[in-house]
Amino acid sequence: MKPIIVASLPIKKVEDLYSIEKFLDSDLIELRLDYLKNPGIIRDYYDYLNRYKNKLIITLRDKNEGGKYEINDELKVKLIKEFYDRGFLYDIEVLFVKKYAIPYENKIVSVHYFSSLPTKKELIDIINEYKEKAYTVKIALAGIKGYKELLSSLLEYPNVTLIPMSNNPAERIAFGMLGSKLFYSYASEPLAPGQLYYKRAMEIFNYINEIITSSFSIRTL
Numbered sequence: 001m002k003p004i005i006v007a008s009l010p011i012k013k014v015e016d017l018y019s020i021e022k023f024l025d026s027d028l029i030e031l032r033l034d035y036l037k038n039p040g041i042i043r044d045y046y047d048y049l050n051r052y053k054n055k056l057i058i059t060l061r062d063k064n065e066g067g068k069y070e071i072n073d074e075l076k077v078k079l080i081k082e083f084y085d086r087g088f089l090y091d092i093e094v095l096f097v098k099k100y101a102i103p104y105e106n107k108i109v110s111v112h113y114f115s116s117l118p119t120k121k122e123l124i125d126i127i128n129e130y131k132e133k134a135y136t137v138k139i140a141l142a143g144i145k146g147y148k149e150l151l152s153s154l155l156e157y158p159n160v161t162l163i164p165m166s167n168n169p170a171e172r173i174a175f176g177m178l179g180s181k182l183f184y185s186y187a188s189e190p191l192a193p194g195q196l197y198y199k200r201a202m203e204i205f206n207y208i209n210e211i212i213t214s215s216f217s218i219r220t221l
């Protein structure tokens, strides 16, 4: 099982968009537009971004779920609609989907917990509501007592991305091997606890994959 490797890239100034070309060897590049004080400026770059549309995830992370700068809801709704109309893959929080009826088909529906853990039922309800139509249902839990058990209990569900936001990268690798659809790493600087450099992540999973496939082929000789 090899997850899709995502390289998260903070866009702190619009010129950072041109660094996309440095990370095209990753499976996907996440543009964290919440690092822009004025994310509306992205409108001037749709034609440029369109060249890499199949490699991009666009994220306007809510400040309450780990985002950098506060984003006006009205502007976020408008920008998400523009991303949708242009066929971009975006990451949108469950709360925002529900509050503004945001289209989520083939998009990343996400929820992040930093100060407390939800109940297993809350997470199962989210997964069941979105797993059929979303690109993936992403659940990120901070390293709070019980987070590994809670995340592990969700591995039986299809189309999930499970992220243990602890300081131990090995835990991310473990969930990547056990079925998480996406594996989040960093392109230029770590954006969350436990993130690995994306090239390292690709090396690790390629190596594991090589061992598994070669040992399997030996067994069948």
Ligand SMILES: O=C1C[C@@](O)(C(=O)O)C[C@@H](O)[C@@H]1O
Residues within 6 Å of the ligand: 008, 030, 032, 059, 061, 066, 091, 110, 112, 138, 140, 163, 165, 184, 185, 191, 192, 193, 195
């Ligand atoms: O939601 C996620 C996961 C993440 O927070 C992480 O822990 O790797 C990194 C974010 O950029 C991304 O949008």
